[in-house]
Amino acid sequence: MTFDREQVLRDAAALLTRKATASMDEIAKAAGVSRATLHRHFPGRDALVRALGALGIEQLAERLDAARIEEGDPVEAVRRLIEEAMPVSGFLAFLYGENQLYAVEELDEGWARIDKRVSALFRRGQEQGLFRYDLSPAWLCEALYALIAASGWSVQDGKVASRDSARMVGELMLGGMLRGRS
Amino acid sequence: MTFDREQVLRDAAALLTRKATASMDEIAKAAGVSRATLHRHFPGRDALVRALGALGIEQLAERLDAARIEEGDPVEAVRRLIEEAMPVSGFLAFLYGENQLYAVEELDEGWARIDKRVSALFRRGQEQGLFRYDLSPAWLCEALYALIAASGWSVQDGKVASRDSARMVGELMLGGMLRGRS
């Protein structure tokens, strides 16, 4: 049967986010392949972790592109960002978690680029008088990633319905950061 | 010199939250003791993890008590809760993260009790017409833990000033969940 590299990396990210100490054998089982096959495609645990980090960065960047966060009304851009990020919340949780499974410069750089774009969106909203100034863009970024990751876990744990998750994150996040409220 | 059990567990929690794969030697170094001493006080990695989980549960419960979250105005109770939880955000991040370093029933039970009290606070606020109904207590709990944990990391990373962290969490959280807006 065919080896679905992307699916294996998704499964690996999901497991490693919850159990960073998972062995290669456990990862292989979670991905539905054998340990030998995993080793054929990734020459070592380190290579596997780097590959899933790189895929995560790539897919997150694609989601930001799809959300067109540099365009239009910042409030709507934040909503689109949340909507688009949900399907890759597993990768976001992995990358954001900084669980130090990786210490790869190119992943740090990739993450920094993503963070910069999101931070710029929050700053843009503040400059337009839409978002509160007293909540720093740095904090708003951290909060957003934490809520998206948390919602991914909540969906996985059945605590939140998948179709509700973007709205729940969006309402809480935007409700807290919009200006013009008491 | 004296062995400060609580400080060692705090240091261990801080390291393990960021690096779940940290070895006993790394944990010992982070705590400023030798691996032999760590093994003298905790008969194994498993015992250490259980001990820090138990301490975390105990201290979080004490913080909830100090915050008196069952009393008075729910909005003020949430503020007090956030304020009191900040000093133990490291333990919260560890327990909430469910990184599966532990699978100890008594820790799960302890966490479930804490979660129940926090959930009851959100429900009480909803019943009094103060908090939005469309954001479930389950989600509000997850979001709160995620934001408190994130703020702990942000302080540690220098992205947020320690004195600002409770306010940042509180404004975002309460701003998003209060009724009578937009």
Add this chain to the structure above:
DNA sequence: CCCACGTGAGACACAGTTGTCTCAATTTAG
């Protein structure tokens, strides 16, 4: 000053995991 207690350092045996390899079985493509 002396003794008891506790720690750090390091050695050592053991267990688990990793990485590699081989072979049989399965799948896929022609």
Add this chain to the structure above:
DNA sequence: CTAAATTGAGACAACTGTGTCTCACGTGGG
């Protein structure tokens, strides 16, 4: 149907981390 490609299973060597132990050293109390 056949051949090539790929996978699963398991063996094996090497490596890492754990848990235990011993000894020397430092600290504190009497």
